[in-house]
Amino acid sequence: MIFARVSSRLGDFTLNASLATTDEQPTVALFGRSGCGKTSLVNAVAGLLKPDSGRIEIAGETVLDTERGINLPPNKRRIGYVFQEGRLFPHMTVRSNLNYGRKRNGDGSVGFDQAVQLLGLDHLLDRKPFALSGGERQRVAIGRALLSNPSLLLMDEPLASLDSHRKNEILPFIARLKDEVGTPILYVSHAMEEIAQLADVVALMDAGRIVAMDSVERLTARLDLHPLTGRYEAGAFLTARIAEKSAATGLMRLAVAGKAFLTVPAAPFPLGSEMKLRIRARDVSLSLSEPKDISILNRLPGTVIEVRPDAEGPMAEVLVDVGAPVWARVTKLSAETLKLAPGQEIWALIKTVAIDRTSPGRQKS
């Protein structure tokens, strides 16, 4: 659990953020554009930046209270910080790097062997950081923070310096960590797909403030936040269950909210597994009638809920209820030609469905 209320003037920029998280939603993503103050807020929580005023609590302990003159140094705050660039100690082996925090803070809930196994580090232990790939370095950095017996893990864009291949190599490790270790995580990112895979709740940040805090699904569905949540990657986040699998076609059917069904390539998960889906607005086309002679499998009937043309440019966003809300990104010209209006019956053609994560063991409460 974190409580943070900090304000600080940093040159032209003013940080004025309030954040409160709960134990029920231990993985919190801090999302926002570059320069919105995410890193400053995290540094304030870590104690690397002293705000002009504010109060910060981590796991019930007050680590900063400017009114009462409390300001614990970073080494007393029991945080594990994973930096964007890893920051491994170049003069130490991977083993010594991993042991650095452990030697100073004592063993926590995660043992050395467990962390090594969880992050796949066994064959790297005797190497020096220069002999590691970018992805390996980040895994060591995560292990080092995890082993410092933290009551909170701070991750500041830990994947930002990696290419997409390496990102996909690390994300599952963080997801496992979240499920198996259970240490609360404050995860900073400006990439919605990472957040969709990891976060229980998202705090949306803009110009030094937290402007909204909600689930990924609900935040991305809010049109007024689209300038902040991003357009290109924008879309609907849905929760679905595997309803049917066919060995003959290699496809499976997913039930969304028990109403809509999507057909996607089969994934190696058992029937009934719950998964998070993302349907990007730019992958959805609209049609007034059901086109039969088309290669797209996912043709869903629905109703237009809202049409919102962009303030600038030729595009518009259309929210369609197909049993679950789905966004379509079409041109204003098409919207006019089809005379799209709320209440109108429509077919949504979905070209691609991205599966962000599965949570077989977890039931949504």
Add this chain to the structure above:
Amino acid sequence: MLSAFEVEALLLSLKVSAAATLGALPFAMLFAFLLARGRFPFKWLLDGIVHAPLVVPPVVVGYLLLIGLGPNGPIGAPLKDWFGWTLAFTWQGAAVAAAVMALPLMVRAIRLSLEQIDFKLEDAATTLGASRLDVLTSVTLPLIAPGVVVAVVLGFARALGEFGATITFVANIPGETRTLPIALYTLAQTPGAEFEAGRLALISVIVAVAALVASEAVARRTRRAIGLQEARSQ
């Protein structure tokens, strides 16, 4: 092989230079940290004083040392009265002169490597539970080790060649302050001693080059040990 005169000068030079370098090292570290990291008024003044021997004529430095540390000087007199130490005209005085002349080079080398350290590594160490002193010994000092090696070698080489400040402060006393350069100077002033002077010059060159080669090897090994070289070349 070497004559008694040459051996005497060589050993004295090595003793004086070693003492000068080791004695100057703690001060060089302190000044390098203050200049690289410190924020205090009149920092420019400290910077200027530390670096003055680089630009001031060595004779002037020697003269100032003589005035300050001489038996009647403001620092020399108490040293003599309280501890019975005499610096003027002794080999310890030669070491002090060499140390003062070597100090700016040593400070520069250490300061440079301090400024190259990514302070973010030190931040990372504090988030892992290390106190400031702990960060200094576990992260900062190991990372500047190559710079310290360079500083020691540069300082030693500078001390080995020190002439002007030394002869002004401690004069030319055989077996006490007649180091290699001063012995060479003496021979060069002696008619008919050209051959002996040449031999001494050769010895000086060999010692200096040997120190440089050895330092290069040590520096490379230190860099590799802390994984810096490879990390930079990536």
